[in-house]
Amino acid sequence: MEIFIKASQFILSLSLLIVLHELGHFIPAKLFKTRVEKFYLFFDYKFSLFKKKIGETVYGIGWIPLGGYVKISGMIDESMDTDQMKEEPKPWEFRSKPAWQRLIIMLGGVTVNFILGILIYICLLWAYGEKFLPNDNVKDGIWVQDELATNLGLQTGDKIVSIDGKKIERFGELPIEFINGNTYTINRNGETIQKEIPTDFISKLVDRDKNAGSFITPRYPFVIAEVSKDSPNLNSGLQPKDIIIAINGEPVTYFDQAKELLEKYKGQKIDVIVNRESNKVTVPVSVTDKATLGVALGSLSLPDLEKLGYYQLASKSYSFTEAIPAGTKKAWTTLANYVKQLKKIVNPSTGAYKGLGGFISIGSIFPSEWSWYAFWNITAFLSIMLGFMNLLPIPALDGGHVVFTLWEMITGKKPSDKFLEYAQITGFILLLALLLFANGNDIFRKFF
Structure with missing residues (x-):
């Protein structure tokens, strides 16, 4: 039942994000009178689970749950329909539209992803507010019970002041700040000490027992x-x-x-x-x-510890107007942290690449009991992550198409269809390799 609940939340979240992302391409395409031949949730290689033609567009659900797509006439995309590109351009085709219109169409998906993430965070703060443990309220310091924390140079009773010079406001932010950081400052018995975070810290974190819990916790009774x-x-x-x-x-x-x-x-x-x-x-x-x-x-949960007088939590409630800047800031912080983690991943010395995960990793972050708060919180994070990943300048991703279109707008020279075709194939190979590596990591961690 636990796996079913996790899988249900994952599939619902993924489906929602894919449909809205593709809708971000679909709407501007239709506004600019560009023909959209297909609108698909998941990929439909050889056959579809469902399809129905409405007007000039076939709407359907594929059987390969690796994403989704809209097939826009006159565009080299996931369909690799090169036969169409050999014909003379038609007025309703993507390649016949001005570069600025093509750019808007290509940016539509990631724009929806970022806006969706911001809107979800705004609504969550408005509906639920926030409750957290302020770092300053952990007056007796942390509890070190994990070898990973010991290797960091931490001791029970240490009070963590800052990471990379940034004062830590919320105790719950410490794990992600240590992952993204390079140095940290602690107060130990009244003495201020600065230490470096070991380069291989993330590698050891990934290799750690996944059931060990957080490597850094407040002291418990x-x-x-x-x-x-x-x-x-x-x-x-x-x-x-x-x-x-x-x-x-x-x-x-x-x-x-x-x-x-x-x-x-x-x-x-x-x-x-x-x-x-x-x-x-x-x-x-x-x-x-x-x-x-x-x-x-x-x-004991933090609220239980608060009732017993061990820690005092902070609560914040937001009106809708107050939630707008707060939700936007939260989305920006989420994006900034994700970018920092990607920088760690591309640096082989950190070992962070071992933590790269696929569908099993993503699905596992959903709770084992259905929680709408957790569902929307994770969906907001995934939406921002999906938006950023699609902006990467890799052929076959939106970012790759954007780069080629910007090149055309700046130089006045449009890349040839043959070049775009080869670029698309290269991008697919890169993405397939990344997909295999990420999901291979999942399988290795699960069974070995």
């Missing part, structure tokens, strides 16, 4: 999830959801403090005080020779 069946404290009175707040009379705020205290009492019988539904309860326990209590550590 000692919450008991369950008492193990082979635990010496199975019948001690410890219960799930108990929060240990004192060990043998010494107060404990965070789990990392409890670990240090338990080392002192290995193999001994002591008393612990737990917070149980707002009541303080004393429980006699036995500490194992490995300095544990034989319990599984539980987790």
Whole structure:
């Protein structure tokens, strides 16, 4: 069921983005009286799952879910219909239109993607507002429990001040800032320290166990999830959801403090005080020779931690007019972060290319339970990502066509149909190689 929910959200999001992207080409083409022969969701090599001709356009759904397309008369595109290009240009064909009209048609898809991303972010902020943990409110610093964080040079209790000189406002932004950054500044026991982020940090992040969670977290209390069946404290009175707040009379705020205290009492019988539904309860326990209590550590959500007084979250609500600049800024930040990640990917020394993913990776970012907030948030991100990727100056992408059209407008020389045909084939080969590499990465990570 979990896979079905993820897949359903992924297919719905992908279909929405493809249809609207292609609509961005379709509408200006029709406005400029250019014939559109096909409008397809997914590719229809050899056959279609559905098709219907309305007017001069065939609308359909293909069987290969790798994208979609509009087939515009007189244009060398995904269809590679070179026979049509051998005939004399017709007034309704793409190649007969002025360069400025062709440029608008080609930019229509990415324009829709960027506008859609901005609109979704505006509506999400207007409808839901924001709730987050301010970085300044993590007053006792972070909890380092991961080798990746240790290799970064972090220690439990460090307060992260800035990354690449940029002050971090929200704790949740830290992982992406570390991925995109080069240096960071921390406050450790009152001393300000600047460190470099290792070049191979992203490579190690990609190789890390995917179920390990975030490599950087705020400090958490000692919450008991369950008492193990082979635990010496199975019948001690410890219960799930108990929060240990004192060990043998010494107060404990965070789990990392409890670990240090338990080392002192290995193999001994002591008393612990737990917070149980707002009541303080004393429980006699036995500490194992490995300095544990034989319990599984539980987790709490940030709102739960706020209720218990560990952290104070910040909330923001937006009127529609306030959401417009805020949503636009969020879309711009999303785009800027994505561009930074691409720069890391094309630098082989970072190892970021190993994190490049295909359909499995994209589908996995959707939640296992249906959430409209998460669905629209991810769809906005994918829309902006799709818009930028299509702007890359690669033949077979919108950006490639835009480059050729701009060249024509600047020089007055139009590339030959044969050149455009070869460029399209080259672009397809590049895209196919990228597609195989990205999805191959997914398969390798999943099974090996």
